[in-house]
Amino acid sequence: MAGNVAGVEAKVPLEQDAAGQRPAGPTSTAVKATEADTGGVGDGAGPAGAGLAPLPYDGVGSVAGGTVLWLIALAVMIPLAGRLRHDGHLWWLATAACGSGLGLVGLFIVIRRRNRIRRGERSNAN
Numbered sequence: 001m002a003g004n005v006a007g008v009e010a011k012v013p014l015e016q017d018a019a020g021q022r023p024a025g026p027t028s029t030a031v032k033a034t035e036a037d038t039g040g041v042g043d044g045a046g047p048a049g050a051g052l053a054p055l056p057y058d059g060v061g062s063v064a065g066g067t068v069l070w071l072i073a074l075a076v077m078i079p080l081a082g083r084l085r086h087d088g089h090l091w092w093l094a095t096a097a098c099g100s101g102l103g104l105v106g107l108f109i110v111i112r113r114r115n116r117i118r119r120g121e122r123s124n125a126n
Contacts, residue, residue: 058114060107067103074100 074096077084084090 058117059110060114063103063106063110067100067107070096070099070103 074093077093077096081090081093084093
């Protein structure tokens, strides 16, 4: 008997006990189906047991670009604060301020991370 979730037939039949109830927890069939959908890779380990490699990008450019955009938005809206208040959109100014502040915190974090990665690569190369 195949399982039916939200009107979609399962490709793999579900295991049932003698009373026709599906046992709790993942079944071997469900695990095999999950591994088949992911090419046999489960829990970050490849077929040979090797872990996934981290992306080579450190994220500093993305975080810096987003922070600059939030700072520009904040700079544009500060002179318009009275008009924003009148129109009921003063929260836009608060959003830009929070985005700028969190972007600066994020920038500090990703720069520190990038520097740690670089120091680690240098010490491993020697």
